[in-house]
Amino acid sequence: REEVKKQSGRYEKTEDDLKALQGVGQLIGEVLKQLDSEKFIVKTSSGPRYMVGSKPKIDKASLTAGTRVALDMTTLTVMRKLQREVDxxxxxxxxxxxxxxxxxxxxxxxxxxxxxxxxxxxxxxxxxxxxxxxxxxxxxxxxxxxxxxxxxxxxxxxxxxxxxxxxxxxxxxxxxxxxxxxxxxxxxxxxxxxxxxxxxxxxxxxxxxxxxxxxxxxxxxxxxxxxxxxxxxxxxxxxxxxxxxxxxxxxxxxxxxxxxxxxxxxxxxxxxxxxxxxxxxxxxxxxxxxxxxxxxx
The missing domain is CATH 3.40.50.300 (P-loop containing nucleotide triphosphate hydrolases)
Known part of the structure; x- marks a missing residue:
């Protein structure tokens, strides 16, 4: 059972890596406010604000106001949480x-x-x-x-x-x-x-x-x-x-x-x-x- 779990984790990681290689680029945005358990108001780097959802795997509690996130090009869904921008x-x-x-x-x-x-x-x-x-x-x-x-x-x-x-x-x-x-x-x-x-x-x-x-x-x-x-x-x-x-x-x-x-x-x-x-x-x-x-x- 432990081996199956380990192999499943490797499979998911490989799948994510493959999608990242095949996928298009993503927009950089910032979380402004959490509306409910599923929806967030985000601001993109170009300026406009949108109400979007997020990937199921992302911890919603960590997406606080001011968090930098990567957004999908077409749906603007929050794909991942990014580190703070540092000079x-x-x-x-x-x-x-x-x-x-x-x-x-x-x-x-x-x-x-x-x-x-x-x-x-x-x-x-x-x-x-x-x-x-x-x-x-x-x-x-x-x-x-x-x-x-x-x-x-x-x-x-x-x-x-x-x-x-x-x-x-x-x-x-x-x-x-x-x-x-x-x-x-x-x-x-x-x-x-x-x-x-x-x-x-x-x-x-x-x-x-x-x-x-x-x-x-x-x-x-x-x-x-x-x-x-x-x-x-x-x-x-x-x-x-x-x-x-x-x-x-x-x-x-x-x-x-x-x-x-x-x-x-x-x-x-x-x-x-x-x-x-x-x-x-x-x-x-x-x-x-x-x-x-x-x-x-």
Whole structure:
């Protein structure tokens, strides 16, 4: 009986593949509303809206508003559910390898590592602790300090030691010359992160889009301000971030907008200072651990 089931499944898959090869192309559409258990209102890529049915094999509950679907050319029946459309820039953010960095390889920052783990790691690994106490989980953390003190290295260590997705973006790469494109990338980035929870978003050089707003300025300045407003909306809008955490890094915290710095958006500000004498010894030990040495050093 098991063998018959297996062969039946293979037969159906082969039949579907054969139909796909012989069939004509399909239209791309979007589900707007479910009318009843069988009928949906969809919008095609060309613009018109239609009331259509769907293939019996498709799970009707998964066809929620905003879902991308493939429609038959003639009957416009929903043939299959498609994945969310993702900007290649956002897709590459998630699939960038952060490398393998252990906490022991970060010298002189033990206190900063402890604070980072409290804000980022603890809410993702033990969210029930926060529910038991009755407090909201922190959303994000800001790392600030002089260049070269280990802000990016700390974020990479966090990504390497946690079993979650990691999105790295340099804020200056988001800025686009076309109006609205930068804000769209921010929206897609957070939507993609919510689809791949648990997820950590690391935004380096946040001062590129998070600078203080002012009334005067060029059209380029206004576009950057629109990008910042979209970022603020995503951080504390109506959509809860859930298991998405934000790490931002900058070496110029004085130029950041006060709205970005307030609690509820960035709940913890961690300074990454220049290493003192003890920290320099730790760093030297880490970098010299694989070097062949002779005598006492």
């Amino acid at each position: 290649p820039l956002v897709f590459n953010m998630l699939h960038e390898d952060p490398g393998s960095v252990q906490y022991g390889e970060v010298g002189g920052l033990s206190e900063q590592i402890r604070q980072m783990r409290e804000v980022i790691e603890l809410p993702l690994t033990n969210p029930e602790l926060f529910k038991r106490v009755g407090i909201k989980t922190p959303k994000g953390v800001l790392l600030y300090g002089p260049p070269g003190t280990g802000k990016t290295l700390l974020a990479r260590a966090m990504a390497s030691n946690m079993n979650c997705n990691f999105m790295k973006v340099v804020a200056s790469a988001i800025v686009d010359k076309y109006i609205g494109e930068s804000a769209r990338v921010i929206r897609e980035m957070f939507a993609y992160a919510r689809d791949h929870e648990p997820c950590i978003i690391f935004m380096d050089e946040i001062d590129a889009i998070g600078g203080r707003r002012f009334s005067q300025g060029t059209s380029a300045d206004r576009e950057i301000q629109r990008t910042l407003m979209e970022l603020l909306n995503q951080l504390d809008g109506f959509d809860e971030l859930g298991a998405v955490k934000i790490i931002m890094a900058t070496n110029r915290p004085d130029v950041l907008d006060p709205a970005l710095m307030r609690p509820g958006r960035l709940d913890r500000k961690i300074e990454i200072p220049l290493p003192n004498e003890t920290a320099r010894v730790d760093i030297l030990k880490i970098h010299s651990s694989k070097i062949a040495k002779q005598g006492d050093i």
